Amino acid sequence: MIISPISLRIAQEFVRLHHRHNKPPRGHKFSIGLKNSSGEIVGVATAGRPIARHFDDGLTLEINRTCTTGERNANSALYGAVWRAAKAMGYRRCITYTQADESGASLRAAGFVRVKDIPPRAGWAASSVALKDKRDPLGNGGVARVLWEIRSHQNDQ
Template identity: 40%
Template sequence: MVLACEAPERAAAICSWCGEIAVLELAEAWSDHAFQFKTCCPAAHEDVCAGMAEDPAWARDLLRHLGAEVLLGHGLRRVADTGCGQLLLDWKLEVRPVSFARAADFVRRHHTHNAAPTAWRYGAAIVNGSTLLGVVMIGNPVARGLMGRGTLEVNRLCIRRDVPRTLAWNACSQLYGWAAREAEVRGFERIVTYTRADEEGGSLRAAGWNRDAQVRGRSWSSPTRPRTDRAPLIDKHRWSRALKPRHPVPQPAVLPAIMPLTLDAAA
């Protein structure tokens, strides 16, 4: 998709490079975040591009002035530098609803070492403009000791790796933060997740999570219940975030102990 936009009317100025009337317009913008200027001469084009690379804040304000946000319908977060001499339109990230089927398919295609969960309680996607960056899937805790205690678990969080990393900046933190807030709204008191021991967890810390345990890697299979391990058997860190629900999830009633009926008791 190719779009075009001209700059708002302004007093004519003379280009210091070519001596003609200065021209600076947002000529084209594509859905892959690339864009192109129209200038009066090649030297002016190089000058503008160099200024944008040196001053991202000025670059963002310039593109807003040229109508990029109105043209494409997204809020501009910044102008991102890929490090290879290319500048991209980096839109404000948005968390959006996603179906279980689409989220599971995304995990199957993009997660590096884990399969998609077979069920969930809820989840969401995160987008940069029209680009789907990742998904988060939240369900019941896998560990038996955490079940039924007002706790949820982020079972999968997956960010695709086939887009420039600069466009996915802060995406993990936003998804972890959203998952915790949504769990709180639903009445849960705690949310947990696990990362590999060789991962730092900076996104979790930025979202207000704390590392509270180290879990030794082991197989889920046992002689009494043989199972196929679907994930690498490595040590992991458990992270959690305490929540303050307005309406706690009701706990199941504890049934009173009943003495077994015997023939002697019946007599």
């Protein structure tokens, strides 16, 4: 498999077609594609500013999405490629989230460590009875998640 840069538009379309529970990200700092030997995209990752304000320190990058068509080791390859690019750009920390029922094997294989279990949140419209039936079924509202991170060490510069 071959790592290559891709546009946000291409990453968004791939996520729209293949991701099982999230919408395409709205923005990014960069996107990475994973192509098979025929040149077909079989996975994408997008990375951007951390969604949580307290992580947005200028040295932390968040992997907002990874999405593959199921090829073995594709997610690990994407996580590793994002982290190598992030370190080359001067980032010192990279974070991402999984749903609590996901194993995190791809993240561990890429060197990420589990940091924190996050309980389910009801979402922005949780208190509004009127909006209850209009909520989007995609996303992470009401789902327990796990925060993962990888950090550079002082000697890795």
